[in-house]
Amino acid sequence: MILKEFIRQLEAEIPSAIQESYDNTGLQVGNINAEVSKALICMDITYEVLEEALTQSCDLIISHHPLLFHSIKRIDASRNPGKLIHFAVKNDISIYSLHTSIDKYEFGVSYALAERLNLLEIRVLQPEKSLLKKLVTFCPTAQSASLRNALFNAGAGHIGNYDSCSFNIEGKGTFRALEGTNPYVGKPGELHTEDESRIEVIFPEWKKESLLKALLANHPYEEVAYDIYPLENNLENTGLGAIGNLKTSIEAKDFILKIQKEFNKNPLRFNKYSGKISRVAVCGGSGASLLEHAISAGADAFISADIKYHDFQAASERILMIDAGHYETEIQVLHLIKELISEKIPTFASLISETDTNFVRYSK
Ligand SMILES: [Zn+2]
Structure with a gap:
């Protein structure tokens, strides 16, 4: 498969448009026109991971953390990241990173x-704002059903677990075709009144291009009238963190032991909190900034990583905040990436890296 096509299919599911503005997800190294056949899925790009890709005959690496985050001015093959770029290029290994796209x-x-x-x-803890837009268009009533379907097929009209959502109202449209036109209805030079439908649909911002393409291809008029409105609504299924409920509530001290065992972490860092835990918020990686969201969403516990002393102070007796480690709270996403590739691009081989790239070590 050509890399460009692989990326297109992957991004149809995990759009790069949802990444944080500071981030650098997407292709890091490689040629989008190159043929790729097997992906190694990993957390970080290290020399060992590149060697593993070579041993496993993988010509593509999909990493969680980007290889290139800060801009670089030279590729110095004697040190990272130049050394890693040099190795990848020399061995025809392409590198693609997901980072905050897959965080959200x-x-x-x-x-x-x-x-x-x-x-x-399980729900998204902090749904994204300002990613939803509304498209309004005006179409001859007789053609409105087929146009509406074309808009739905292009990705418009999803609200929660509903699809094909739209609002429609009948009215009269007027226009006068001027010189050089070829109107679908009416005659050039004459004021025309047509029975039209006003169709309203919402869509996520990153589908704008394909939606407009579908609108213009399926609308019968030479000149298509449409409006796009920004919306304040949350995009409920996209954003940072997650929140859900335990099957049965347990005492905070038992919950701490459970997490310690699950992540094999000793010592585990957490704040003073007494009470029962039934609702739990999580954010893989550095998620301390979501503390207030976790509290206002009714969580009794919040599990994340890279939590500072004063974050624990802010959480004290309000919520049980646990630092379970950056790598540890993110690593399980690799299985989801592999499952997603198997489901959406079934002809493409992928495997999960066996290299432990956790840069943090713990004394026993
Ligand atoms: Zn991370």
């Missing part, structure tokens, strides 16, 4: 963590 993807990093903890009724 509904079934991404935090979902994988919530699943590992067997949480029920």
Whole structure:
């Protein structure tokens, strides 16, 4: 498969448009026109991971953390990241990174963590704002059903677990075709009144291009009238963190032991909190900034990583905040990436890296 096509199919599920503005997801190294056949899925790009890719005959690496995050001015093959880039190029290995795109993807990093903890009724903790738009268009009533379907097929009209959502109202449209036109209805030079439908559909911002393409291809008029509105609504299935419920509530001290055992972490860092735990928020990686979201969403516990002293202070007696490690709270997403490739691009081979790239070590 050509890399460009692989990326197109992957991004149809995990759009790069949802990444954080500071991030650098997507292709890091490689040629989008190159043929690729097997992917190694890993957390970080290290020399050992590149060697593993070579041993396993993988010509593509999909990493969670990007190889190139800060801009570089030279590729110095004697040190990282130049050494890693040089090795990848020399061995025809392409590198693609997901990072905050898969942090915010509904079934991404935090979902994988919530699943590992067997949480029920998992939802996104901090849904994205300003990613939803509304398209309004005006179409001859007789053609409105087929146009509406074309818009749905292009990705418009999803609200929660409903698809084909639209609002429609009948009215009269007027226009006068001027010189050089070839109107679908009416005669050039004459004011025309047509029975039209106003169709309203919502869509996520990154589908704008394909939606407009579908609109213009399926609307009968020479000049298509449409409006696009920005919306304040949350995009409920996209955003950072996840929240869900335990099957049965347990004492905070028992929950701490459970997490310690699950992540094999000793010592485990957490704050002073007494009470029962039944609702749990999680954010894989550095998620301390979501503390207040976790509290206002009714969580009794919040599991994340890279938590600072004063974050624990802010959480004290309000919520049980646990630092379960950056690598540990993200690593399970690799299985979701592999499952997603198997499901959406079934002809493409992929395997999960066996290299432990956790840069943090713990004394026993
Ligand atoms: Zn991370």
